[in-house]
Amino acid sequence: MITFKNVGKKYPNGLEVLKNIDFHIEKGELIALIGPSGCGKTTTMRMINRLIEPSSGSILIEGEDIASQDPVELRRNIGYVIQQIGLLPHMTIGENISLVPRLKGWTKEKYEDKIDDLLNMVGLDPATFRERYPGELSGGQQQRVGVIRAMAADPPIILMDEPFSALDPISREQLQEELVKLQESIQKTIVFVTHDMDEALKIADRIAIMKDGHIVQFDTPERLLRHPANDFVRGFIGEQRLEGMQNDQPVAADLMIEKVVTARPTRGLAEALKMMRSYKVDSLFVTDTRGQLLGIATLNNVEVYFKDEDKTLRDIMNTEFQSVDVYAPFTEVAEIFAKDGAGFIPVLKTGELAGLITRTTMMRGLAGLTTSVVPEGGVRSE
Numbered sequence: 110m111i112t113f114k115n116v117g118k119k120y121p122n123g124l125e126v127l128k129n130i131d132f133h134i135e136k137g138e139l140i141a142l143i144g145p146s147g148c149g150k151t152t153t154m155r156m157i158n159r160l161i162e163p164s165s166g167s168i169l170i171e172g173e174d175i176a177s178q179d180p181v182e183l184r185r186n187i188g189y190v191i192q193q194i195g196l197l198p199h200m201t202i203g204e205n206i207s208l209v210p211r212l213k214g215w216t217k218e219k220y221e222d223k224i225d226d227l228l229n230m231v232g233l234d235p236a237t238f239r240e241r242y243p244g245e246l247s248g249g250q251q252q253r254v255g256v257i258r259a260m261a262a263d264p265p266i267i268l269m270d271e272p273f274s275a276l277d278p279i280s281r282e283q284l285q286e287e288l289v290k291l292q293e294s295i296q297k298t299i300v301f302v303t304h305d306m307d308e309a310l311k312i313a314d315r316i317a318i319m320k321d322g323h324i325v326q327f328d329t330p331e332r333l334l335r336h337p338a339n340d341f342v343r344g345f346i347g348e349q350r351l352e353g354m355q356n357d358q359p360v361a362a363d364l365m366i367e368k369v370v371t372a373r374p375t376r377g378l379a380e381a382l383k384m385m386r387s388y389k390v391d392s393l394f395v396t397d398t399r400g401q402l403l404g405i406a407t408l409n410n411v412e413v414y415f416k417d418e419d420k421t422l423r424d425i426m427n428t429e430f431q432s433v434d435v436y437a438p439f440t441e442v443a444e445i446f447a448k449d450g451a452g453f454i455p456v457l458k459t460g461e462l463a464g465l466i467t468r469t470t471m472m473r474g475l476a477g478l479t480t481s482v483v484p485e486g487g488v489r490s491e
């Protein structure tokens with residue numbers, strides 16, 4: 110259905126962002142493109158609907174080179190869903206969904222039936238939602254509309270670029286499940302960009318793992334788990350998840366509390382002190398807008414530098430800290446506590462702060478009590 114033949118992309122600044130991309134996607138397959146930020150996922154995807162042109166190589170859809178097709182016509186046959194949903198605010202949900210079908214000249218009867226079908230498919234009652242405006246829907250509901258809008262004109266191909274990553278974890282999981290169900294009935298060819306391995310494993314028929322502009326491994330979830338091509342893939346899947354297939358020892362995620370007090374690096378020290386007091390904690394976890402852990406600010410440091418009114422958490426946070434991955438085995442966690450004398454260890458999932466292990470939560474976790482304890486680290490703040 111979609112074939113990349115030796116596709117490369119070089120920007121005028123000399124940056125070669127894609128090298129020798131070669132793959133074939135069958136009709137009806139759901140493919141996930143995954144890899145670290147900046148590895149070329151979006152670029153690869155946007156070449157399929159010609160929002161970006163390759164510098165070398167060719168892309169075929171049903172055997173035909175898309176370079177010789179009219180881009181506007183091409184895009185009408187390719188649905189596109191992105192993270193910033195982009196529903197038109199002054200149109201009702203029904204009007205938003207039927208936009209492309211109307212452009213294609215469908216009869217009113219045909220597109221109205223289609224709107225109802227699609228809304229039903231994602232659990233939004235047409236009678237309630239058709240006439241509403243996007244601003245009246247929750248983020249999760251809007252994203253559902255974004256997904257079905259891309260399907261409204263029955264395009265054979267749908268491109269989805271991190272469509273669920275702005276959603277809270279619960280809506281996100283629901284939408285992943287809905288997508289899997291939807292795909293069982295519609296059987297479109299779907300290319301789905303994500304940076305979340307759990308998401309890819311859950312939804313994809315095959316996964317392409319990318320790094321620095323090339324594809325490292327393109328395989329089924331089962332084969333990736335059993336036969337990772339190299340250390341990069343192994344690391345990306347999570348070393349411990351692989352080990353977990355052989356034995357069931359507890360991992361960091363089983364031992365951590367999830368509610369951690371976080372703050373942005375631009376917070377002033379007076380604010381920081383106030384937060385620490387009100388949450389009764391002696392450290393703040395400094396994260397960027399994407400949840401990446403930048404450093405740890407201790408009460409001691411805040412107090413030492415408190416007199417300097419220009420300082421923010423960025424200036425005084427500790428950036429040298431031990432952390433573990435969510436899939437780290439408990440033995441690794443225990444070793445850090447033993448060696449380091451640390452009071453706690455932050456737990457990261459692809460760099461994002463996922464939780465915190467203290468000596469106490471670890472002991473409780475190992476005793477199998479994690480589900481019954483009340484989190485002690487305060488609450489997530491911002």
Ligand SMILES: Nc1ncnc2c1ncn2[C@@H]1O[C@H](COP(=O)(O)OP(=O)(O)O)[C@@H](O)[C@H]1O
Binds near residue numbers: 126146147
């Ligand atoms: N117009 C551009 N000019 C130069 N470099 C670009 C341009 N667009 C993207 N890039 C670079 O191409 C690389 C791949 O980007 P992208 O495909 O968006 O990555 P991903 O979606 O995997 O995060 C990045 O290093 C990015 O900075």
Ligand SMILES: [Mg+2]
Binds near residue numbers: 150151152
């Ligand atoms: Mg991207």
